[in-house]
Amino acid sequence: MNSPGTDQRPSPPVTAGGGSVPAPADxxxxxxxxxxxxxxxxYVYRHPRAWGSVCLAAGSWLVILGTILCVYGFWWGAxxxxxxxxxxxxxxxxxxxxxxxxxxxxEQSRARAVDDSAARLRRIERDLHDGAQAQMVAxxxxxxxxxxxxxxxxxxxxxxxxxxxxxxxxxxxRGAKGAITELRDLARGIHPPVLDQGLGTALTTLAAxxxxxxxxxxxxxxxxxxxxxxxxxxxxxxxxxxxxKHSGARHATLDVVHAPGLLRLRVSDDGSxxxxxxxxGGLAGLAERVRTVDGRMQVSSPxxxxxxxxxxxxxxx
Numbered sequence: 001m002n003s004p005g006t007d008q009r010p011s012p013p014v015t016a017g018g019g020s021v022p023a024p025a026d027x028x029x030x031x032x033x034x035x036x037x038x039x040x041x042x043y044v045y046r047h048p049r050a051w052g053s054v055c056l057a058a059g060s061w062l063v064i065l066g067t068i069l070c071v072y073g074f075w076w077g078a079x080x081x082x083x084x085x086x087x088x089x090x091x092x093x094x095x096x097x098x099x100x101x102x103x104x105x106x107e108q109s110r111a112r113a114v115d116d117s118a119a120r121l122r123r124i125e126r127d128l129h130d131g132a133q134a135q136m137v138a139x140x141x142x143x144x145x146x147x148x149x150x151x152x153x154x155x156x157x158x159x160x161x162x163x164x165x166x167x168x169x170x171x172x173x174r175g176a177k178g179a180i181t182e183l184r185d186l187a188r189g190i191h192p193p194v195l196d197q198g199l200g201t202a203l204t205t206l207a208a209x210x211x212x213x214x215x216x217x218x219x220x221x222x223x224x225x226x227x228x229x230x231x232x233x234x235x236x237x238x239x240x241x242x243x244x245k246h247s248g249a250r251h252a253t254l255d256v257v258h259a260p261g262l263l264r265l266r267v268s269d270d271g272s273x274x275x276x277x278x279x280x281g282g283l284a285g286l287a288e289r290v291r292t293v294d295g296r297m298q299v300s301s302p303x304x305x306x307x308x309x310x311x312x313x314x315x316x317x
Contacts, residue, residue, distance in 0.1 A: 036093055039086075044094070052094030059087030127182070135179040142172040192233060199229045199256070203236055207254055211244040212269070217255045224263050225316040231289060232256070232265050235297075235311045238286050239267040247271025247307060258315065265311045274303035 032040070044051045062084030069077025146168040194202040200218045207214035223229065236254060243252045249271030257264045287297045295313040 032093065036090065040090065040094075048094040048098070052091045055087045055091035055094065059084045059089075059091060062087060131179075131182045135175045135182070139172045139175040139179065142168045142175070146172070192230075195226075195229055195233055198223060199232060202229075202233050203254065203256060206233070206237055206240065210240050210252070212240070212249055212252050214240065215251070215253045217253070220256065220258045222258060224258060224313070228263055228293065228313050228315060231293060231295075232263060232311070232313060235265055235286055235290065236267065238282055239309050242282065243267065243269045243271065243307075247273070247305075249305075249307075261315050263313045263315055265313070266308065268306055268308040271305050271307055272303075273301040273305035273307045 062080045064084075066077040066079070066081030066084060069080065146165050192202060194205050198220070200220050203218060204216060207216045224232070236256075240252065240254070243249050247269050249269035252267065252269040255264075255266040255268075283299070290297045290311055290313065293313060295311065297312075298310045299308075301307040
């Protein structure tokens with residue numbers, strides 16, 4: 001486990017076709033004391049819990065063994081105790097010290113998820129109020145006028161204006177169809193019905209309707225949870241939309257692989273690359289959504305392209 005010190009500088013922000021997002025924090029080794037940087041190799045931080053457990057077991061055994069040796073007069077046992085204490089300290093730095101930072105990250109992710117849910121509910125309410133509800137009110141009013149004219153014709157108390165009645169009914173019919181379309185689009189935005197047939201079918205349909213030709217490669221031996229499927233679908237939809245709108249690409253590739261415990265989605269294109277995204281932009285919002293389920297997004301988009309965006313999600317949220 002011993003090694004020279006490692007570079008602790010964080011990775012710079014990276015850009016994507018249609019925008020840029022900060023490099024994921026998971027790829028950055030947290031700031032550590034000098035002794036940790038000298039003793040611990042970089043790969044240890046890929047599996048800190050496993051290595052921390054090993055150090056905890058080894059340190060405990062060395063401390064116990066050193067204590068026994070000292071009791072029987074073998075003072076060199078104190079050296080074993082010192083090494084064991086160092087192992088225990090490394091275990092503490094790997095297992096316990098990161099917990100407060102992790103708690104803060106989870107609190108921030110939860111706050112972002114709550115804010116995102118509240119914003120979505122407000123948008124749904126506004127769409128219903130200003131769109132479908134307004135159209136249905138207009139439909140009801142027009143049908144009411146048509147009913148009054150028809151009633152007057154039946155009672156013989158007024159001359160029926162059949163052309164006006166037909167116009168009102170026709171307008172109401174068009175309004176009802178428009179309201180149905182808006183409600184269908186709104187429901188699709190909440191949960192695309194095609195996802196009921198599985199993520200593979202949904203992504204195939206999405207790629208088929210893309211404005212840019214998409215080469216599809218899907219390897220999904222089993223289905224992830226419904227929440228992960230929904231996030232993966234909307235990630236793919238947003239990324240393919242960015243390719244069509246901003247990258248100037250002539251071809252795109254969508255790869256989806258489900259390994260044990262991990263769903264990996266990658267969208268690449270042959271566009272110009274080197275684009276930037278404003279704060280609160282589409283890719284920034286996408287990265288926030290991915291983080292809410294403890295996922296991460298890696299983006300590479302050098303000037304001149306190609307652009308590659310990789311989204312990694314847990315299999316179950």
